Amino acid sequence: MRIHTGEKPYICKCCGSSxxxxxxxxxxxxxxxxxxxxxxxxxxxxxATSYYLNIHIRKHTG
Structure with missing residues (x-):
């Protein structure tokens, strides 16, 4: 439900991202x-993420 309300209570102590x-x-x-x-x-x-892995894999497949 938080996704719909915009509530972001979990905050990173390193950089402040929520x-x-x-x-x-x-x-x-x-x-x-x-x-x-x-x-x-x-x-x-x-x-670090599957997103960047998938971008990389495209280099192998053309």
């Missing part, structure tokens, strides 16, 4: 820690 869900905040905090859990199966390069 989120409507605690799980989204937890994923965000991992970015500050340098976590790169999304690995390309073709070249083993790693990325």
């Amino acid at each position: 989120f409507s869900q605690s799980t989204t905040l937890k994923k965000h905090i991992r970015s500050h820690m340098g976590a790169k859990d999304h690995k390309c199966q073709q070249c083993s390069k790693s990325f």
Whole structure:
């Protein structure tokens, strides 16, 4: 429901970004820690998010 109301009670202590869900905040905090859990199966390069991995994969497929 918070998504619809715009309420974002979960705030990152590192940068002040706010989120409507605690799980989204937890994923965000991992970015500050340098976590790169999304690995390309073709070249083993790693990325912080699946979004950036998918952009990278397009380079392999043309």
